[in-house]
Amino acid sequence: MIKMLRYLPMLICLLGCTAMSAQTTTNDDDAFFIRNIYDRALTEGRCYTWLEHLTTGIGGRLAGSPQAAAAVEYTRQMLDTLGLDSVWLQPCTVPHWVRGGQEHVRIVNSSMGSIDLAALALGNSPATPPGGLTAEVIELQSIDEVAELGREAIAGKIVFFNRPMDPKQLRTFNAYGGAVDQRVFGPERSAQQGAVACLVRSMTTSTDDHPHTGVTVFPETDGIPALAISTKAADLLSGLLKKEKVNVYVEAHCQKLADQQSYNVIGEIRGSEFPDEIIVVGGHLDSWDVGQGAHDDGTGCVQSMDVLQLLKGLNYQPKRTIRCVLFMNEENGLAGGTTYAEVSNQNKEFHLAAIESDAGGFTPRGFSCDATDESFEQRFPKVIEWFPLLEAYGLSFNKGGSGADIGPLKSQGGLLFGFRPDSQRYFDYHHTDIDTFDKVNQRELELGTAAMTSLVYLIDKYGL
Amino acid sequence: MIKMLRYLPMLICLLGCTAMSAQTTTNDDDAFFIRNIYDRALTEGRCYTWLEHLTTGIGGRLAGSPQAAAAVEYTRQMLDTLGLDSVWLQPCTVPHWVRGGQEHVRIVNSSMGSIDLAALALGNSPATPPGGLTAEVIELQSIDEVAELGREAIAGKIVFFNRPMDPKQLRTFNAYGGAVDQRVFGPERSAQQGAVACLVRSMTTSTDDHPHTGVTVFPETDGIPALAISTKAADLLSGLLKKEKVNVYVEAHCQKLADQQSYNVIGEIRGSEFPDEIIVVGGHLDSWDVGQGAHDDGTGCVQSMDVLQLLKGLNYQPKRTIRCVLFMNEENGLAGGTTYAEVSNQNKEFHLAAIESDAGGFTPRGFSCDATDESFEQRFPKVIEWFPLLEAYGLSFNKGGSGADIGPLKSQGGLLFGFRPDSQRYFDYHHTDIDTFDKVNQRELELGTAAMTSLVYLIDKYGL
Numbered sequence: 001m002i003k004m005l006r007y008l009p010m011l012i013c014l015l016g017c018t019a020m021s022a023q024t025t026t027n028d029d030d031a032f033f034i035r036n037i038y039d040r041a042l043t044e045g046r047c048y049t050w051l052e053h054l055t056t057g058i059g060g061r062l063a064g065s066p067q068a069a070a071a072v073e074y075t076r077q078m079l080d081t082l083g084l085d086s087v088w089l090q091p092c093t094v095p096h097w098v099r100g101g102q103e104h105v106r107i108v109n110s111s112m113g114s115i116d117l118a119a120l121a122l123g124n125s126p127a128t129p130p131g132g133l134t135a136e137v138i139e140l141q142s143i144d145e146v147a148e149l150g151r152e153a154i155a156g157k158i159v160f161f162n163r164p165m166d167p168k169q170l171r172t173f174n175a176y177g178g179a180v181d182q183r184v185f186g187p188e189r190s191a192q193q194g195a196v197a198c199l200v201r202s203m204t205t206s207t208d209d210h211p212h213t214g215v216t217v218f219p220e221t222d223g224i225p226a227l228a229i230s231t232k233a234a235d236l237l238s239g240l241l242k243k244e245k246v247n248v249y250v251e252a253h254c255q256k257l258a259d260q261q262s263y264n265v266i267g268e269i270r271g272s273e274f275p276d277e278i279i280v281v282g283g284h285l286d287s288w289d290v291g292q293g294a295h296d297d298g299t300g301c302v303q304s305m306d307v308l309q310l311l312k313g314l315n316y317q318p319k320r321t322i323r324c325v326l327f328m329n330e331e332n333g334l335a336g337g338t339t340y341a342e343v344s345n346q347n348k349e350f351h352l353a354a355i356e357s358d359a360g361g362f363t364p365r366g367f368s369c370d371a372t373d374e375s376f377e378q379r380f381p382k383v384i385e386w387f388p389l390l391e392a393y394g395l396s397f398n399k400g401g402s403g404a405d406i407g408p409l410k411s412q413g414g415l416l417f418g419f420r421p422d423s424q425r426y427f428d429y430h431h432t433d434i435d436t437f438d439k440v441n442q443r444e445l446e447l448g449t450a451a452m453t454s455l456v457y458l459i460d461k462y463g464l
Numbered sequence: 465m466i467k468m469l470r471y472l473p474m475l476i477c478l479l480g481c482t483a484m485s486a487q488t489t490t491n492d493d494d495a496f497f498i499r500n501i502y503d504r505a506l507t508e509g510r511c512y513t514w515l516e517h518l519t520t521g522i523g524g525r526l527a528g529s530p531q532a533a534a535a536v537e538y539t540r541q542m543l544d545t546l547g548l549d550s551v552w553l554q555p556c557t558v559p560h561w562v563r564g565g566q567e568h569v570r571i572v573n574s575s576m577g578s579i580d581l582a583a584l585a586l587g588n589s590p591a592t593p594p595g596g597l598t599a600e601v602i603e604l605q606s607i608d609e610v611a612e613l614g615r616e617a618i619a620g621k622i623v624f625f626n627r628p629m630d631p632k633q634l635r636t637f638n639a640y641g642g643a644v645d646q647r648v649f650g651p652e653r654s655a656q657q658g659a660v661a662c663l664v665r666s667m668t669t670s671t672d673d674h675p676h677t678g679v680t681v682f683p684e685t686d687g688i689p690a691l692a693i694s695t696k697a698a699d700l701l702s703g704l705l706k707k708e709k710v711n712v713y714v715e716a717h718c719q720k721l722a723d724q725q726s727y728n729v730i731g732e733i734r735g736s737e738f739p740d741e742i743i744v745v746g747g748h749l750d751s752w753d754v755g756q757g758a759h760d761d762g763t764g765c766v767q768s769m770d771v772l773q774l775l776k777g778l779n780y781q782p783k784r785t786i787r788c789v790l791f792m793n794e795e796n797g798l799a800g801g802t803t804y805a806e807v808s809n810q811n812k813e814f815h816l817a818a819i820e821s822d823a824g825g826f827t828p829r830g831f832s833c834d835a836t837d838e839s840f841e842q843r844f845p846k847v848i849e850w851f852p853l854l855e856a857y858g859l860s861f862n863k864g865g866s867g868a869d870i871g872p873l874k875s876q877g878g879l880l881f882g883f884r885p886d887s888q889r890y891f892d893y894h895h896t897d898i899d900t901f902d903k904v905n906q907r908e909l910e911l912g913t914a915a916m917t918s919l920v921y922l923i924d925k926y927g928l
Binding site: 167 | 502503506507632634670857858886905908
């Protein structure tokens with residue numbers, strides 16, 4: 001689905017004259033300015049300091065939680081220190097799901113005795129009845145098997161989805177995309193056939209004992225208790241099931257509370273020549289409740305804030321309006337991203353470009369670009385011209401997805417960019433208790449800020 | 465000094481016909497085989513398991529230590545399980561320096577009271593007199609300042625070198641290269657002017673409290689106690705020195721013991737067509753005594769061993785002789801690398817290529833290539849032909865250094881390759897107590913093995 005443009009440099013060469021003439025639009029000043037951006041990011045960046053407070057000071061910040069409110073206020077205050085033209089909060093209504101206490105998953109009748117399995121309830125899971133529930137486990141490898149097996153096989157059971165992420169995928173996000181349907185849709189499918197609970201193998205290629213939570217959805221049923229178990233627990237359970245019937249006890253205390261008002265946090269530098277052409281950089285401010293939401297997505301937020309800080313520090317006066325948006329509730333419904341696009345459309349705004357950093361604070365490898373066919377054809381060739389300037393920093397471009405929060409802006413006809421850092425470590429931490437500040441390397445984080453700032457600079461200077 | 469060939473793809477295109485005809489030497493089978501190498505590395509690799517024992521089971525393994533002997537025996541046994549044509553130990557004589565107990569560096573007379581500074585004696589440092597020594601500290605930024613200031617300013621003092629690694633360097637090894645003269649030569653220069661001890665700011669861009677040891681040399685004096693202090697300690701000491709005279713107490717218990725016999729560990733698959741053309745893959749088996757020698761260089765050793773394991777597992781019968789060499793004593797004198805080249809020259813061997821992995825087990829970015837001018841001109845164009853096959857895996861080639869252990873093979877006229885992973889995190893851990901197994905990501909390590917195996921495969925199949 002994602003067509004990699006791996007041979008862009010070759011394409012440039014093969015296109016010959018076109019590329020040669022096009023390259024004259026950038027010059028030595030651009031190379032010099034981008035070098036300045038990198039120097040400043042690596043010496044005067046503030047992203048790492050901000051991240052420390054956001055993660056170790058505030059912690060996990062699920063939409064609707066007090067921590068999410070604290071994160072809104074903290075980042076608003078920090079943006080307020082940057083001398084921007086405006087900083088504001090954009091209201092949005094978010095769901096409020098709470099874990100409600102420690103969940104338990106326990107094998108109760110095996111030949112190995114009673115065994116606790118490391119587990120985390122999935123977002124939107126209901127609670128078990130008081131005192132928990134116990135039922136026999138049936139292991140499946142895909143959500144289609146639920147309907148194929150039907151009510152007779154599924155009703156009254158605990159469905160256990162155990163298809164692993166494919167370790168052979170070079171980019172771990174592709175492996176995630178190939179397995180995550182089990183977590184998102186598996187519990188609902190199981191509920192439709194009468195299952196009493198659902199367990200899902202954690203979304204990671206790592207073999208460890210950290211369960212990975214994440215969203216699940218129940219559009220058509222009341223839902224059943226749904227929990228992720230660690231990959232070690234999944235391997236153990238699967239091994240036992242090959243030998244014998246296994247009954248598991250499940251206890252979860254989750255609750256869906258009343259919706260809350262929350263906010264996207266926004267700051268902008270107004271453009272001097274084309275103020276109505278908006279360039280957004282952003283990440284999402286909410287995270288799951290466990291861990292500290294460091295790589296997902298504290299890093300994207302502080303990088304986006306730092307883009308504006310660096311441009312101000314370099315005394316850069318943009319032609320276009322450059323806006324940092326910290327979106328609320330990406331993890332559990334996308335209320336912030338949806339609201340932002342709705343308000344933008346009502347105000348007849350035009351986003352020339354939007355860049356989202358939501359793939360971790362690792363060493364930058366480039367950007368993937370999404371747009372309507374027409375916009376991509378019209379605007380992407382200009383991005384290719386910038387390749388030689390950014391390739392020296394290890395960055396490349398390909399056609400692909402951008403980011404969940406900026407996705408709704410696609411219809412405005414600009415280019416959407418997903419910032420793409422190295423992906424190997426991301427799913428070691430994603431949605432776990434170990435997505436913490438100490439997992440972020442300061443230089444990797446700052447290089448990401450520099451990469452994003454450089455792209456913003458080129459878009460601002462040359463348009464698209 | 466190192467000229468980056470960043471635009472190799474463009475060069476290929478610009479060379480036009482030459483490149484087009486040259487590319488016909490590789491084909492779809494090669495792409496298929498390399499994909500198989502990656503698949504197998506990510507699913508059947510043994511490097512991570514081996515690394516766990518080498519680091520958590522054996523630990524730091526400075527040349528001459530019992531742990532180094534254990535590492536020799538463990539890796540020999542593991543190579544013996546792979547069904548190679550031969551596995552052997554190559555004797556070499558190594559120095560035997562020991563830390564001899566906890567060192568202490570303490571500010572004793574400041575306005576802030578007594579303050580302990582995190583410190584580690586440098587390799588080859590002598591001990592302080594029993595009971596330690598106390599002297600006034602003088603801060604310098606370069607080793608040339610020692611002679612400029614002369615005996616009058618230096619004698620009786622503790623010289624403190626505090627020039628930081630340059631955070632603006634994109635590749636951290638360049639920043640290391642720009643600062644490490646202070647550690648290697650600073651103590652000797654200071655001793656020559658009568659200093660009583662030497663403190664060196666740790667070689668890292670990170671601001672933390674982990675001192676980084678490493679080698680220092682005293683070719684012309686008996687030496688003086690020489691210790692690295694953490695970057696936090698260095699900042700504190702430097703801050704105080706701006707305000708007042710500072711006396712520091714230094715205590716170190718190091719000893720230089722009698723030389724030991726140790727070994728390079730070697731295993732090979734003999735070539736079927738050109739057995740006299742040798743391709744080496746290697747890392748160094750020794751490490752510093754603190755930490756576990758994980759990224760430096762346990763990862764390089766287990767990757768090199770796994771190259772042979774993968775080729776055997778894929779039933780690949782090489783045309784040329786493929787040899788894994790785990791070199792002893794890279795850190796403190798290069799006895800293993802020197803001996804290996806001497807023996808090889810005596811036996812009139814020819815190394816067509818040698819690849820060293822000694823830059824950490826991080827996500828692979830490519831290889832840098834070193835050779836005599838004549839050999840480079842003759843052989844490197846073939847490597848460029850392979851670029852399209854490897855670029856899909858994020859790998860590129862540039863002209864540059866290779867590895868300390870394989871360097872002495874240069875005169876044989878083959879190509880020397882340094883494996884180049886992402887460098888951002890390396891100097892967080894290098895030569896510290898936190899260079900431990902948990903800092904290594906399994907996928908990143910395995911991708912490195914796959915990259916090295918792919919290059920070995922292409923060299924073996926097509927020659928150079």
